Amino acid sequence: MWEAMQDLLYSGGVVRLAPGQLIMWAIAFALIYLAIRKRYEPLLLLPIGFGILAVNLPVTALMEPGQGLIWYFYHYGIASGIIPPLIFLGLGAMTDFGPVIANPKTLLLGAGAQVGLYLTFFAALFAGFDLSEAAAIAIIGGADGPTTIYVGSMLAPHLLGATAVVAYTYMALVPIIQPPIMRLLTTRDERRIVMRNLRPVGTLERILFPLVTAVVVMLVVPAAAPLISMFMLGNLFKESGVVERLTKASENEIMNTTTIFLGIAVGATMTHETFLQPRVLFIFFIGLFAFAVSTATGILLAKLMNLFLKEKINPLIGAAGVSAVPMSARVVHRVGSEANKRTYLLMFAMGPNVAGVIGTVVAAAVFLSILK
Amino acid sequence: MPTLTSPIAGKVMAIQVAVGDKVEVDDELVILEAIKMETPIYAEDAGIVAAIKVKEGDAVKVGDALMVID
Numbered sequence: 430m431w432e433a434m435q436d437l438l439y440s441g442g443v444v445r446l447a448p449g450q451l452i453m454w455a456i457a458f459a460l461i462y463l464a465i466r467k468r469y470e471p472l473l474l475l476p477i478g479f480g481i482l483a484v485n486l487p488v489t490a491l492m493e494p495g496q497g498l499i500w501y502f503y504h505y506g507i508a509s510g511i512i513p514p515l516i517f518l519g520l521g522a523m524t525d526f527g528p529v530i531a532n533p534k535t536l537l538l539g540a541g542a543q544v545g546l547y548l549t550f551f552a553a554l555f556a557g558f559d560l561s562e563a564a565a566i567a568i569i570g571g572a573d574g575p576t577t578i579y580v581g582s583m584l585a586p587h588l589l590g591a592t593a594v595v596a597y598t599y600m601a602l603v604p605i606i607q608p609p610i611m612r613l614l615t616t617r618d619e620r621r622i623v624m625r626n627l628r629p630v631g632t633l634e635r636i637l638f639p640l641v642t643a644v645v646v647m648l649v650v651p652a653a654a655p656l657i658s659m660f661m662l663g664n665l666f667k668e669s670g671v672v673e674r675l676t677k678a679s680e681n682e683i684m685n686t687t688t689i690f691l692g693i694a695v696g697a698t699m700t701h702e703t704f705l706q707p708r709v710l711f712i713f714f715i716g717l718f719a720f721a722v723s724t725a726t727g728i729l730l731a732k733l734m735n736l737f738l739k740e741k742i743n744p745l746i747g748a749a750g751v752s753a754v755p756m757s758a759r760v761v762h763r764v765g766s767e768a769n770k771r772t773y774l775l776m777f778a779m780g781p782n783v784a785g786v787i788g789t790v791v792a793a794a795v796f797l798s799i800l801k
Numbered sequence: 802m803p804t805l806t807s808p809i810a811g812k813v814m815a816i817q818v819a820v821g822d823k824v825e826v827d828d829e830l831v832i833l834e835a836i837k838m839e840t841p842i843y844a845e846d847a848g849i850v851a852a853i854k855v856k857e858g859d860a861v862k863v864g865d866a867l868m869v870i871d
Contacts, residue, residue, distance in 0.1 A: 472837055523836055525810050527863070629864075684837075755836040762840065770827050770843045773808035775835060776863070 445487035449701030456699070457481035460601060473692050474601055480696020492697050503694040507593070510582055512687050513575030514659040519684030520754060521663025522676045526638050527630045529780045534734065535746065539784020541730035542750025545723025546570035546792055552715045561585050564796035566712055569596050570719035571789030572603070573752035574695075576656060580793045584800055591709045595716050597695045603756045606717075607724050608764050611748050614728045620768035622743040624777050632670070639664040646791065652801075653794035657787075723751045727781065742777070749778035752785035803846045805868050807861045811835030815857060822850045824870065831855070831867050846870050 438444065460478035464471040480499065484492050491497040494504075506512040529536060549570035553563035565585035568577045569592055577596035581588060599606075612620075639661035646657045666676040703709065731747030745765050749758045758778035765772035811833035818830055824844045831842040851871040855861060 527810075755838070759836065759838045762838070771808075771845060773840070773842075775838070775840060776809050779836070 442487035442489070447487070447701060449705045450485040450487065452705060453481055453485040453699060453701045457485070457696075463601075472688060473597075476689055476692025477597060477601065477696035480693040481699045482696075483693075484697040484700050492700065499694055499697040502690045503697065506687070506690050507578055507694055508582060510579055510655065512691050513579045514655045515683055515687045516575045516691065517656050517660040518663040518679050519687070521639070521660040521665075522667045522679035523684070523755075524660075524664055524667075524783060525776060525779065526635065526664065526668075526783065528776045529783055530630045530634050530638055531628045532777075532780060534738075535742070535777065535780030536784040537734070538727055538731055538747045538750045538781035539752075539786075539788050540750070541747065542723040542727035542752075542781065542785055543571065543788045543792065544726045545572075545719035545721075545751070546789065548722055549715055549719035552719070553712075556711065556715065561800050562588055564800055565592050566715060567719075568592070568789065568793050568796070569599065569712070569716040570723060571752050571785065571792065572596070572599050572720055572723070572757070573754065573786055573789045574600050576752075576786070576789050576793050579656060580796060583797055588712075591703070591706075591712055593695055593698055595709065595713050598713065599716065599720055600753055600756055603751075603753050604760050604763070606720060607748055607751070607757060607760050610721055610724045611728060611745055611761075611764050614725060614732075615744050617768055619732075619744050620765060621772065622741055623769065623772050624743055624746075624774070632668070635668040636665070639668065642787070646787065650791050650794035650798065652797040653790045656790050656793075660786075660790075720751065724748045727751060743772065743774055746774060746778045746781055749780075749782040750785045752782065752789045754782050754786050755779065757785075758782040802851060803848070803870050804866050805830065805842070805845060805870060807833065807863060807865045807867050808842065809833060809835050809840060810862050811840065811860070813855050813857050813859045813861060814839060816853060816855070817841075818850050818853075818868075820850050820853060824848065824850060833861065842867065844870065 457478045460474045464474035491499040494500055546567050550563050550567035553566040561584040565581045565588055568580045574596045578593050581592040643661035647654050663679045666672050666679055727747035727750035728744050731742055731744035735741050745761045749761045751757045758775055761778035762775040765774040814834045815832040825847050826844055828844045829841045830844050833840045833842060848870040850868055852869040854866040854868055
């Protein structure tokens with residue numbers, strides 16, 4: 430009887446727990462806490478946190494190639510390059526390009542925030558990574574998860590786990606990293622600025638925008654096609670007004686389903702062996718620096734623009750140039766509403782936010798066409 | 802009679818008040834969901850809720866009437 434109990438104990442995971450796994454548990458519980466208690470992006474943080482926890486329990490083999498449940502999610506969803514464009518399809522169906530069409534100068538802010546991406550590229554080169562690795566790491570500086578995963582799987586598959594982990598750590602940390610920088614660089618009066626008077630945008634403009642953007646971007650940088658085509662198709666569904674069922678499927682069922690599998694699979698890449706490594710932590714620090722710089726340059730560019738603009742923009746929206754769609758736009762909205770509940774910056778921030786994504790996708794495609 | 806219009810496009814997730822309720826400026830009236838974020842819409846005027854123009858699940862565009870405050 431005693432021996433049977435001993436066998437049961439030794440066939441279980443308890444005795445095989447590594448100290449690193451306990452550290453990963455702490456990270457998982459921290460994310461789950463932030464999701465539930467602080468309501469920090471629960472739709473992503475909850476499955477990611479649970480994925481981290483599940484994969485850091487010994488003997489479960491959830492990420493065992495050809496065997497584990499979550500490995501199949503990862504293999505067929507992410508490594509295949511299918512889920513990132515599907516996320517873009519949903520984002521397209523949810524994205525209102527109206528504020529961009531009505532106020533194209535907010536597009537500049539998206540460019541301002543790409544500075545971080547180039548700094549990351551050179552920082553990674555200096556740190557001894559080769560060109561392809563440096564490009565895969567640099568895309569993290571754009572803070573766009575699906576694009577990072579897409580580029581990582583093409584240019585540096587051996588770093589994909591690390592870059593995906595770091596990119597999604599950023600997605601998770603956007604609400605924590607950005608606000609202090611935003612508050613530091615703006616005055617309360619600037620944060621209180623209410624933006625109004627966006628001109629109404631007509632149906633024809635809304636339908637032409639995704640078509641023109643798709644044609645121009647794919648002609649100039651064909652490697653951007655998988656992400657941009659799905660992004661613009663989703664938006665065309667939405668703006669056409671005639672395929673409501675497809676629009677709803679894209680923004681609800683497809684988006685929600687893929688989010689679950691993306692979240693848990695990305696969380697499950699964070700085993701203690703892959704995550705608690707000097708190389709990963711180093712990538713994390715390079716990107717963290719770039720991310721902070723991107724946030725700062727976006728805000729500073731907005732303040733610079735305000736020197737010339739008659740109708741002031743709320744400089745917080747510059748921070749949304751860090752693509753992290755739509756997380757950084759939400760953070761801008763939240764920080765703005767702390768200063769003044771009725772700023773409603775979400776849609777204004779989507780201008781630079783969307784420009785940031787397009788900028789990051791274009792930069793990614795340039796890397797792909799040069800280096801692949 | 803001031804009309805509260807939607808400052809963003811989204812889906813009505815919850816309506817936090819009923820016709821006849823007294824509201825103050827900055828009270829939370831409606832919760833919209835846009836880009837997977839719950840966005841509370843706050844009162845711009847104090848008064849009594851005279852009419853509610855939307856119901857849960859409705860999709861609203863910028864400028865659509867949400868409720869009338871008397």
